[in-house]
Amino acid sequence: MAKLKIALYWAASCGGCEIAQLQIGDKLLKLAEAADIVFWPVAIDVKYKDVEAMPDKSIDVCLFNGAIRNSEQEHMAKMLREKSKVMIAYGSCAYEGCIPGLANLFNRELIFERAYVETPSTDNKERVFPQTKFKVPEGELTIPEFYDTVKTLRQTVDVDYIVPGCPPEEKTTWLALEALITGKLPPKGTVISHSVKAVCDDCPRKKDVKKVKKFYRTFEIIPAPEVCLLEQGLLCAGVATRGGCGAPCPQANMPCTGCYGPVEGVIDQGAHFLSAVASVIDSNDPEEIQRIIDDIRDPVGTFYRYSLPDSLLRRARIR
Amino acid sequence: MSFEPKIVGFCCNWCSYRGADLAGTARMKCSPNVRIIRVMCSGRVEPTFILKAFELGADGVLVLGCHPGDCHYVEGNYKAARRMPLLKKMLAQMGIEEDRVRLDWVSASEGDRFVAIVDEMTEKVRALGPFKNNFKEAKYG
Secondary structure (H helix, E strand, C coil): CCCEEEEEEECECCCHHHHHHHCCCCHHHHHHHHEEEEECCCCCCCCHHHHHHCCCCCEEEEEEECEEEEHHHHHHHHHHHHHEEEEEEECHHHHHCHHHHHHHHCCHHHHHHHHHHHCCCCCCCCCCCCCCEEEECCEEEECCCEEEEEECCCCCCCCCEEECCCCCCHHHHHHHHHHHHHCCCCCCCCECCCCCCEHHHCCCCECCCCCECCCECCCCCCCCCCECCCCCCECCHHHHCECCCCCHHHHCCCCCCCCCCCCCCCCCHHHHHHHHHHHCECCCCHHHHHHHHHCCCCHHHHHCCCCCCCCCCCCCCCC | CCCCCCEEEEEECCCHHHHHHHHHHCCCCCCCCEEEEEECCHHHCCHHHHHHHHHCCCCEEEEEECCCCCCCCCCHHHHHHHHHHHHHHHHHHCCCCHHHEEEEECCCCCHHHHHHHHHHHHHHHHHHCCCCCHHHHCCCC
């Protein structure tokens, strides 16, 4: 059998997905037996023009990580889509926007103001901002255009499969790679994970009736080791998050933050999580309810930490 | 042409929908801006419904249930009462005005109260203007 041709690319991401890809360990050898990597900016020296020269659909699989926040990333997403038979949104940024997607609470103007003027370490009295074009004696220099809104890969090009996680767990990555190598691919659009149920299903903590009088942030309490974290007032997203990761965070006393995205059938993870959290508030008195809610300092950052661009509202309205 | 707000109104089957019915059979005058969707209980109204309404072009969302203590399912309206302030806090961060979403209580005998709430909400949303999803306006690419 001919070897698979694989391309890997990063857009608006942190580089953690590349590490996650390497984390499959000795299975890398199995991958190397079955596949050739034709493009991987982090590791091999193949230029954009080399990819451009490849015939359409000549790459078997593209593992694309990172959100789309500037014109270069959009261009590469579209080009790799044309060149690839199978396009995989790898990791939470490509899937739902993830942490870079929280930029959708602002716009380009506000982000530039913060990054190039307001930050204490910045000295920019002339208010110089990045320009997409700049003329120098030698010619014109260009850089990619920065967009107002972060988009997911699915909002940019047609995507065949999704590998969730920030970053995806080793076993999730391998589940996808194994399916590719063996050719046993699930139906188009599948979120590839070991579970379609919530993280709670993987979590060994004891679950009982959830009644919460006060919410805590993680640094405010040391949770009891064997009791559900949400019952202890920690905002654990396990109830609203797809499992398959094996619940490593709750087992390390950290609440789930929701990186595997919504459970099957849910369209808006944040609203789902918000609904679950509000339902466990143990009070019928409007004032007390308000006091309990006051403990949740940053609802968007808590409920939509990984999914703001993929949510129903997609971005904040800036007046 | 003046702006006519589109408001989605979720009314619970047991109190508020009957309150709206009473307003109709008593021929009370009422703003025509609220499109009523009957749900079994205000506790059934997930935050997703409200966000979906905005996504589909609503300018405001009204949720009406039984008065506290009167819920047909004992505590469904309390669940709604817990969700709404948290949802509103989240919506404020997203730049959505507070007056676009309202939770209130209307019993089956309160046709006049239903009319008053609908009229008040309509005028508040009218004053705010149309809800436009910034995403479509935002420059992209």
